Amino acid sequence: MTIEDYLACRYIVRPLRLFDLCVVHDGGVCIILQRAAMAKDRPHTPVLVDGVGVRAGGRDNSQLRGLVDGHLREYLKTSGDMCFGMAGLQPKDIDTMQVYDSGSPHVPIQLEGFGFCKPGEGLDFIQDGRIGLGGELPMNTSGGQLSGSYTMGFSQMVECVRQLRGEAGERQVQDARTALFCQCSGIGSFPIIFRRGD
Amino acid sequence: MADKRPDRTLGSSDRPFWGFCEKGELRLQHCRPCDRRFWPPTPQCSECGGGLDWDRLSGRGEVIAFCTFERQYYPELPPPVDTILVRLEEGPLFLSNPLGFSGTEVKAGMRVKVAFITVEDSAGEFRLPVFEKA
DSSP states (O other): OOHHHHHHSOEEEETEEGGGBOOOOOOOOOOOOOOHHHHTTSSSOOEEEEEEOOEEOOTTSOHHIIIIISTTHHHHHHHHHHHHHHHTOOGGGOSEEEEOOSBTTHHHHHHHHTTSSOTTOHHHHTGGGTTSTTSSSOBOTTOTTTSSOOSTTHHHHHHHHHHHHTOOGGGOOTTOOEEEEEEEETTEEEEEEEEEOO | OOEEOOOOOOOTTTHHHHHHHHTTOOEEEEETTTTEEESSOOSSOTTTOOOOEEEEOOOEEEEEEEEEEOSOOSTTSOSOEEEEEEEETTSOEEEEOBSSSOTTTOOTTOEEEEEEEEEEETTEEEEEEEEEEO
């Protein structure tokens, strides 16, 4: 897609255009978990859960306060500190990031909220291929929901597993060992750090 | 005849709200012990579980976000539909429509005050709170 393609597409909810919003349709994702000690005997490269974070929103009775007024910043900070703390990692240690993107604004908002850049600098951060394949922090390498479809973000969790197993084919992130997944919206923020387990 | 609008939510917690609108009053629920205000309506305080009073608000606030629906989502609302999120002076966020100004003029931080327009849904005519420039 070129910038001309983008600017030529129609508005859906101004200022968001067709390509800023994901398609909604049915789909399915299956996640199979087992204890790490057992996973190493399986045919696939194990992918471990190193950290999880939870910040459920809605305590103030309005999803809009955290989402629109707060840009999810408090949700992402709280859940991100929990998740990175549990994993003993920092944003600079993440090899690839696969996040919920029902709309394009979710991408810079999560980069800012997890501390990959400062608040308000997310759009600058993603310039010049930094989040593309071969960039410093490849993001949503399967196309995310924006180029796929709405799966509540679970397809990004699958992409974390594929990347860490080295099964992503042409879109493989070289030497990917850590992946940050996050599902976030007005209902809260729920990041997971996955690590290649071999 | 009044403009059509999508059907309101008319549960037991919502009816008092529309009743006050009918009188030209913007009132939202308030828990006195916790000093918390609630919108949309709720049966009880989410903090202490206690009962809530319907406090009258100033009706003043500022626009903190806005968008314009260019795609039709409700048959009663042909696009474009300008929508604003108002932070009321007392704190609650209130989703509404601008009156007397359009989505091309609206700016974050714009001071607004409530006004009531008569519209109609399948339950009949009612007064809807919207916001004009303060």
